Amino acid sequence: MNIHILYGTESGNAELVASDVSDELEGSHAVDLDDLGDFDPSDFDDSTLYLIVCSTHGEGELPQSARPFADAFADLQPDLAGVRYAIFGLGDSTYANYSRGSEHIDEMLTSRGATRVGDYGRHDAAGHRDASQLASEWAAGVLTAEAVPA
Amino acid sequence: MPTQTTAPTADWVDTQQLLADPYPTYARLRAEAPVAHVPHLNRYFITSFRSCFDAEMDQETFSSHEREERSTMIRSMGRPLIRKDDPQHKVERNAMAPALKPISIKKHWNDIFRQNATTHIERLRDAGSGADLFHLFAVPYAADNLSAVIGFTGVAPEQMMNWSHTLIRGTGNVLDDPQVWAETDEVCAEIDDAIDRAFARVKNTPDVSMISAMVAAGLDEDDLRANVRLTIAGGMNEPSHVISSAVWSLSAFPEQRELVLRGERGWREVFEETARFQSPVGMYPRRTTRNVEVDGVLIPENSTVAIIVASANRDAAQFSNPDVFDLSRESLSHLAFGNGTHICAGNWVARSMVGEIALPALYDAFPGLNVVAPHDVDFHGWVFRGTTSLNVEWA
Numbered sequence: 001m002n003i004h005i006l007y008g009t010e011s012g013n014a015e016l017v018a019s020d021v022s023d024e025l026e027g028s029h030a031v032d033l034d035d036l037g038d039f040d041p042s043d044f045d046d047s048t049l050y051l052i053v054c055s056t057h058g059e060g061e062l063p064q065s066a067r068p069f070a071d072a073f074a075d076l077q078p079d080l081a082g083v084r085y086a087i088f089g090l091g092d093s094t095y096a097n098y099s100r101g102s103e104h105i106d107e108m109l110t111s112r113g114a115t116r117v118g119d120y121g122r123h124d125a126a127g128h129r130d131a132s133q134l135a136s137e138w139a140a141g142v143l144t145a146e147a148v149p150a
Numbered sequence: 151m152p153t154q155t156t157a158p159t160a161d162w163v164d165t166q167q168l169l170a171d172p173y174p175t176y177a178r179l180r181a182e183a184p185v186a187h188v189p190h191l192n193r194y195f196i197t198s199f200r201s202c203f204d205a206e207m208d209q210e211t212f213s214s215h216e217r218e219e220r221s222t223m224i225r226s227m228g229r230p231l232i233r234k235d236d237p238q239h240k241v242e243r244n245a246m247a248p249a250l251k252p253i254s255i256k257k258h259w260n261d262i263f264r265q266n267a268t269t270h271i272e273r274l275r276d277a278g279s280g281a282d283l284f285h286l287f288a289v290p291y292a293a294d295n296l297s298a299v300i301g302f303t304g305v306a307p308e309q310m311m312n313w314s315h316t317l318i319r320g321t322g323n324v325l326d327d328p329q330v331w332a333e334t335d336e337v338c339a340e341i342d343d344a345i346d347r348a349f350a351r352v353k354n355t356p357d358v359s360m361i362s363a364m365v366a367a368g369l370d371e372d373d374l375r376a377n378v379r380l381t382i383a384g385g386m387n388e389p390s391h392v393i394s395s396a397v398w399s400l401s402a403f404p405e406q407r408e409l410v411l412r413g414e415r416g417w418r419e420v421f422e423e424t425a426r427f428q429s430p431v432g433m434y435p436r437r438t439t440r441n442v443e444v445d446g447v448l449i450p451e452n453s454t455v456a457i458i459v460a461s462a463n464r465d466a467a468q469f470s471n472p473d474v475f476d477l478s479r480e481s482l483s484h485l486a487f488g489n490g491t492h493i494c495a496g497n498w499v500a501r502s503m504v505g506e507i508a509l510p511a512l513y514d515a516f517p518g519l520n521v522v523a524p525h526d527v528d529f530h531g532w533v534f535r536g537t538t539s540l541n542v543e544w545a
Contacts, residue, residue: 011498012251019253058490059207064244094203094483126483128419 001049001148003029008036008054008066008105013131014090015065017123018053020132021139028150029143036105037065041073044114046082049146051139054105055090060097062104073108080114086142088121088135098124118142154441154448157194160186172432172532173473176461185445193435193454197461199468199485201444205436205457206490209235212436212455214492220454226320226334227383228376236491242377243495245367249299249360250495255502258358259299263503266294267511275515280522283397284540287512288390295503296385300378301348301359313337314386317379318534338379345378385496388430391536392504395428395529396420397512398540401521403475411513415477421505425463425486427475432460433533434488459485460535518545 003025007018015035022033036054044050057063062070089102099122106116121138123131160183163175176197179186184198196202205212216233218224223233231242248254270291277286293307320334345361352362360381364374400407400420409415434457441451449455462485464472469479487494494500513519521527522541529537 011493012247012253013498016252016256092483094481095489126481128416128482130418 001029002032002047003051003143003148004032004034004048005051005053006034006036006039007052008063008069008101010055010057010063010065014053014055014063017088017090017131017135018051021051021053021135024136025139025143029148035065036069037067039069041069041076041078044078044080044083046084048083049117049142049148050083050085051142052085052087052102052105053090053135054087054102056092056095056097056099056101059095060100062101066101066105070104070108078112080109080112083109083114084117084146085109085114086118086121086139087116088123088138090123090125090131092125094126118145154443155446157185157187157447157449158183160188160195161190163188163191163195165190168532169530171529172460172535173464176458176464179458180461180465185447185449188456191456193456194449195456195458195461196444197458197465198445199462199465202457202459202462202485203489205444205455206434206485206488206492209491211439211442212457213439214239214436216435216437222323223321225331226317226323227338227379228372230376230380231373231495232380232492239491242364242369242373245364245369245374246360246377246495248363248366249301249358250499252498252502254358255498259295259499260502260507262298263295263507264511266291266298267507269294271511271515279543280541282539283512283542284390284394284537287508288393288540289386291393291508292386292390292503295389295499296382299360299385299499300381301352301357301361302344303347303351305344309340310382311386313341313382317383318387321383322533341379341382342375345375381496384431384494385499387534387536388494388496389500389504391428391430391534392421392424392500393508393512394537394540395430396424396504396509397519397542398521398524398527398537399424399427399475402524406475406477409477417505417509418501419477419482420509421501422482422484423475423477423479426469426484427463428529428535429460429463429484429486430534430536431486431488431494432531432535433458434492457488459488460532516542516544518543520544 005018005022007014009015022031025031055063087102087106089099091099123134179197186195188195213235215235231239270287274286289311290307293310297305316333316337319330323330348361356362436455438449438451438453442449466472487497522543527537
């Protein structure tokens with residue numbers, strides 16, 4: 001099972017979190033890591049598990065690096081039947097529409113037939129938990145739930 | 151729209167009191183007039199958390215594009231990105247982002263920050279218990295880190311400090327003192343020489359520095375130079391003030407220090423609570439692009455507005471017991487870095503160099519680190535606020 005971590009980021013925090021998750025998983029899995037902005041939506045395949053880490057910009061908007069992906073996705077409307085993904089959202093609960101950025105990606109993928117697996121992970125920048133640690137725990141939980149062999 | 155109430159006038163706001171300790175003034179403003187016109191500063195003060203937050207999220211109404219003829223900052227250093235609106239602000243921010251983003255800090259800068267911390271901790275140790283942590287550690291540590299991140303070589307900490315303080319004095323030169331302008335012109339020429347040396351280096355050998363990133367992005371040279379000068383002005387004061395404010399807070403509130411030393415609270419909490427409690431940048435200036443109602447009163451178009459984030463960070467509507475330094479707050483969020491599109495581009499660098507590296511290194515190196523007579527320490531300023539010295543003792 002291939003694992004492909006994709007991140008959508010504004011200031012680079014989701015990039016760091018995605019990279020830290022990748023470092024955690026690399027010892028036991030084949031992992032690819034890409035910015036959503038560099039990922040072609042026609043490249044989704046059903047033999048890969050996608051782990052998506054996405055922040056929120058402003059009051060619930062997509063972060064900068066996810067916007068070209070969202071535009072290409074809207075144009076392409078890919079058929080994602082059989083594609084599995086898990087999602088981890090970053091946000092700050094002080095803002096309206098906390099963690100909504102990741103939900104845009106979630107809704108796009110679901111609307112084209114992809115299946116979300118595992119828990120919906122979230123990190124609140126106003127809270128006391130470390131984002132990379134929380135995301136690594138989330139990723140481990142997703143892999144266990146999906147029975148991905150180490 | 152209903153008839154709008156004119157903002158109340160707060161002619162009682164005293165500049166000397168703001169410089170000495172602005173928090174009582176802010177508390178009175180929040181209680182009596184959270185939006186008020188302060189005539190002798192010719193500014194509308196916004197002091198509540200919610201209204202500061204909302205104003206910062208609305209750059210179309212609260213513009214950063216200061217008029218050149220009224221801007222001491224532009225006179226001092228050119229027009230850096232914090233005096234521009236999007237889309238141009240975003241272009242320049244993206245150009246410097248590769249040097250300032252978390253993954254670059256983790257994979258590149260943190261090692262350099264740790265080396266610098268070790269160097270300056272040893273200098274503080276050599277000076278002996280009772281020495282001035284602000285001048286012997288906080289300032290040179292911030293200066294050397296800043297040099298590295300900008301992409302300078304061979305710039306001594308004292309020179310960096312002089313550049314920073316001179317540019318800040320220029321930004322505060324509302325009385326148009328020609329001597330101050332002469333000094334800012336001289337400092338800008340010296341900084342330009344350092345930038346030219348960096349240009350020569352990164353042209354052949356690009357690196358992770360801000361100058362290299364901005365050159366690679368093709369940023370206009372005048373914009374690049376203005377942004378480097380801004381980074382020098384802002385990148386010295388804030389981290390050095392937060393370091394000394396954090397050590398001061400952990401001395402003035404020893405039960406909070408014990409929580410940290412026992413591992414019940416982390417250095418991240420210390421950093422965020424210090425930034426809230428003694429915000430090193432207290433005020434962001436904005437200009438209204440239209441008549442706007444805030445907290446039920448009118449701020450006319452083309453007014454200068456002071457977004458008082460230091461007051462927002464002490465607003466009891468957002469923070470319980472706001473005048474207490476408390477590492478156990480449920481929410482770590484605050485407005486010390488601003489928010490919205492202009493949120494401080496150096497915020498990840500500051501969090502890392504101070505919260506992840508400097509503070510744990512200091513308390514590890516100096517068991518029993520404590521400020522000598524914390525309640526006699528002099529904090530100063532309201533636009534920029536911090537100590538001017540911090541004598542510490544250790545076991």
